[in-house]
Amino acid sequence: MSDAVPTRGHVDGHEPPAEGAAEPKRVGRPRQEATKLRILKAANAILEETGIAGFTIEAVAARAGAGRTTIYRWWSSKGALAVAGFLAETAPKIPYVPTGSAREQITLQLQRVAEVYSGATGRVLAALIAEGQRDPNTMDAFLEGFARPRREEGKQILLAGIERGELRADVDIEVVLDALYAPIYYRILVPLNPLTADTGAQIARQVFAGLTPEQD
Amino acid sequence: MSDAVPTRGHVDGHEPPAEGAAEPKRVGRPRQEATKLRILKAANAILEETGIAGFTIEAVAARAGAGRTTIYRWWSSKGALAVAGFLAETAPKIPYVPTGSAREQITLQLQRVAEVYSGATGRVLAALIAEGQRDPNTMDAFLEGFARPRREEGKQILLAGIERGELRADVDIEVVLDALYAPIYYRILVPLNPLTADTGAQIARQVFAGLTPEQD
DNA sequence: TCAATTACGATACACTACGTTCCGTATCTG
DNA sequence: CAGATACGGAACGTAGTGTATCGTAATTGA
Numbered sequence: 001m002s003d004a005v006p007t008r009g010h011v012d013g014h015e016p017p018a019e020g021a022a023e024p025k026r027v028g029r030p031r032q033e034a035t036k037l038r039i040l041k042a043a044n045a046i047l048e049e050t051g052i053a054g055f056t057i058e059a060v061a062a063r064a065g066a067g068r069t070t071i072y073r074w075w076s077s078k079g080a081l082a083v084a085g086f087l088a089e090t091a092p093k094i095p096y097v098p099t100g101s102a103r104e105q106i107t108l109q110l111q112r113v114a115e116v117y118s119g120a121t122g123r124v125l126a127a128l129i130a131e132g133q134r135d136p137n138t139m140d141a142f143l144e145g146f147a148r149p150r151r152e153e154g155k156q157i158l159l160a161g162i163e164r165g166e167l168r169a170d171v172d173i174e175v176v177l178d179a180l181y182a183p184i185y186y187r188i189l190v191p192l193n194p195l196t197a198d199t200g201a202q203i204a205r206q207v208f209a210g211l212t213p214e215q216d
Numbered sequence: 217m218s219d220a221v222p223t224r225g226h227v228d229g230h231e232p233p234a235e236g237a238a239e240p241k242r243v244g245r246p247r248q249e250a251t252k253l254r255i256l257k258a259a260n261a262i263l264e265e266t267g268i269a270g271f272t273i274e275a276v277a278a279r280a281g282a283g284r285t286t287i288y289r290w291w292s293s294k295g296a297l298a299v300a301g302f303l304a305e306t307a308p309k310i311p312y313v314p315t316g317s318a319r320e321q322i323t324l325q326l327q328r329v330a331e332v333y334s335g336a337t338g339r340v341l342a343a344l345i346a347e348g349q350r351d352p353n354t355m356d357a358f359l360e361g362f363a364r365p366r367r368e369e370g371k372q373i374l375l376a377g378i379e380r381g382e383l384r385a386d387v388d389i390e391v392v393l394d395a396l397y398a399p400i401y402y403r404i405l406v407p408l409n410p411l412t413a414d415t416g417a418q419i420a421r422q423v424f425a426g427l428t429p430e431q432d
Numbered sequence: 433t434c435a436a437t438t439a440c441g442a443t444a445c446a447c448t449a450c451g452t453t454c455c456g457t458a459t460c461t462g
Numbered sequence: 463c464a465g466a467t468a469c470g471g472a473a474c475g476t477a478g479t480g481t482a483t484c485g486t487a488a489t490t491g492a
Contacts, residue, residue: 026466026467027465027466027467028466028467028468029466029468030467031468035469061470066469066470067469067470067471068470068471069471073468073469
């Protein structure tokens, strides 16, 4: 129904899957990738500097030198924009390093995560989760676009470790992943204790003490 | 300076410490405790039902049959009101049971927390933490009025357990407390996995596996 | 009994941000 | 050049915030 505006996907600034594979030739004025990038960078920068409090569509538009309408055309809500900015800027900062034992891999990863999240990125993450409490779509985009795939990676590492006999087999993997990663989120969101670079290592040591087949 | 309105404390609806101890005789019309209670109950109910999204001063005032001005007179912000409602209604629901070993106490407590937080109370908590990301004062009121004292109780239990030789002494208590409690908050805030009544017991089992002096 | 004091609820106000609509202009394809 | 689409500006209605003002209610103290 209706004629409405962009026939494209309207959730996170990505085009719809399309049928062929690539269809670079469309009809009208093409989307300006530079503007898209400026908007995403502006969104991320504002989240880093002011958290969710200062994150308004107007502020992002002003900082990006774009029109508010342009933002509304491509992102369906504040939350969608925030998630898109986060995925574009931050998500690539934390790769897994697939080498060594499960414990080594997880520990290293946990250290990296703690280090990155202890700074500006942590503020963005906290803002994102806060916004997610307000808007289910935002939470969903965050879960499917970031949290779930990351968790899946961790799960595979732990499973491989169990397979190789490095870890006890009688554990609930989801519970273990929570024990490992939840503290980092907790320290970001509920700042009773600071999150520092070696918080990750401390947590890993503690949790793996309950995972090794024999006593350490 | 200025003459301003209520000479009382203006943060969370409680009177200032005062000098004597009790001074029940003041000059003008006394505060109507019934109204105060209706407001706090309304605030909590709205948080339970709609989360932070529907939590507006106007909605609380309407539901309580009070004027917005009355709310602004006694609570300095939305967050202050939310925390006050939470502390009045919810906090008393989760007492510690000081009996048995440290592991038993913590496990029991964790079960109760998971059970309570898996329902409406969890939604209130999530809303509170979300609002806290927006307003530092709210976070502070939550930390000092709820999170920190609770954590202190847990710390005492663990310390006593170490003292009695039930638990390893070479652990960082803060890290252990995070490993125990953070997963519950995580499942409330980042709903990848559901929080159920026995999530608490599972977590306790996992974490204590790394705490016992000998293998179980 | 009455003055002073404080609480309460209603109304009005200025402000901010949201999300939408409309319009003129720019940039592409055919 | 026509058609289609993107961009940015401006205006609009809505919602909520926080403040100020006002009339009324309740209590203390003289």
